[in-house]
Structures are given as structure tokens and as C-alpha cells.
Amino acid sequence: MRDQVAWLYKAAAARGLIVGSAGNISARTEPGMLITPSGGDPESLAATDLVAVTMQGVAQDQAVPSSEWAMHASVYAACPEAAFILHSHADACTALACLGSALPAFHYLVVQFGGDQVRCAPYVTFGTQALADHAARAIAGRSACLLANHGMIVCGRTPQHALSQAVLLETLCRQYLLALSAGTPRLLTEQQMLDAQERFKTYGPRQPDPKRSDRQPDQAVP
């Protein structure tokens, strides 16, 4: 688990999603979560630097957990399927969040976050319970939200899923800002977004049948 969190932290930094200490990563554990330390740096972080903390913020290790541990705890409570959380100040996500704007249904891929828009939580001071509460409300029923004048949060089932969600959100925010700078983006209708959501249910490589023992778990079915 420590290696997975450290991998996600460094992979997010390598893709420019986390710069310096402007971001934090956690994984859900049985008693709470494993989270990056306060003021952590992806380049120098070792897996042993991660902090085990309860959902009430009681650290089980010597190090001080990220100041946003309460936000992670509230998001885990709001998103039962979330196993990993990535919070960052990624450029395009943060630029859009600084307009106080949600990411609307300007592109069908927005449905990948579980709805017809990615909501933007109102601005409150970082590291507070108020921010944790706003973030939980904004992300409920989704796998991502923006934080006004601050950044973004994505959830994932695995570290790889959390990373791909973060890359997708940053890409879509950049494309939306590009479209906004060129004119007024045409938004998709509720029905068009529902149709896209339905299409995704049968899109992509099929998962192998777990009851068949003659296939490797990661072998795609043609």
C-alpha cells in the first residue's frame, strides 16, 4: 500500500499534475488512510515517509499528515468506492476553478466522472473542516470535483485509475478553457450525456470471465 501511494504521488508529479508540495495523495486503509506528509515533496518522498492516520486525524506515525487529511476523510465518507484520492493544483483544473466554474457537459467524456458536470466547491480556507465539508458535497455521487480558487480532487479504485482520472480531468479542463477562449462552447443535452453514459457500458475491452481458469487475469478478450 505504501509503495502504491508513493508511486501515485511521483507519477502525478512526473505528469506535471503536482508541483512541489501543492498536492496530496492517500489510500483508504482499514483503520483510516495512508496519506502523504505535510509539506511533502514527490521527488524526495520515500514510502516510509507516508503517514497512517485514522479518519479522525490521529496519526499512527511520527510524521505530520497532510494539512488536507480532513478533506480526504470526508471524501472517503462521501465516496464509498474510492480507494485512492489525488488532490492537486493542476494548471487547467485550477484555472477553471479560479473562475468559480464547474466543468459542464461540453464534451461527452465528462460522463467518465459520474454525471453531466464536474461540480466546483465554493472557496474556503485550505486545511479546514469547512473545506472538507464543501468538497464532500461537491464530489458526492461523482469521482471528481473542482475546488474554487484552489484545485481539484479525483478518486480512483486503483492508483492507475486515480492517475488516469486526474490526467483526463486536467485534459478536459484545458480543452474547455481553450473552447471558452475561442467562443461559447456548445453544451451537450442531458439526453446526449445519458446516451454517452449508456454507450460506455459496452465500450472498450471486455473483462475476462473470472470463472474461467484458463485465462490470465489481465488478458483481454478479443
Ligand SMILES: [Zn+2]
Ligand atoms: Zn491544495
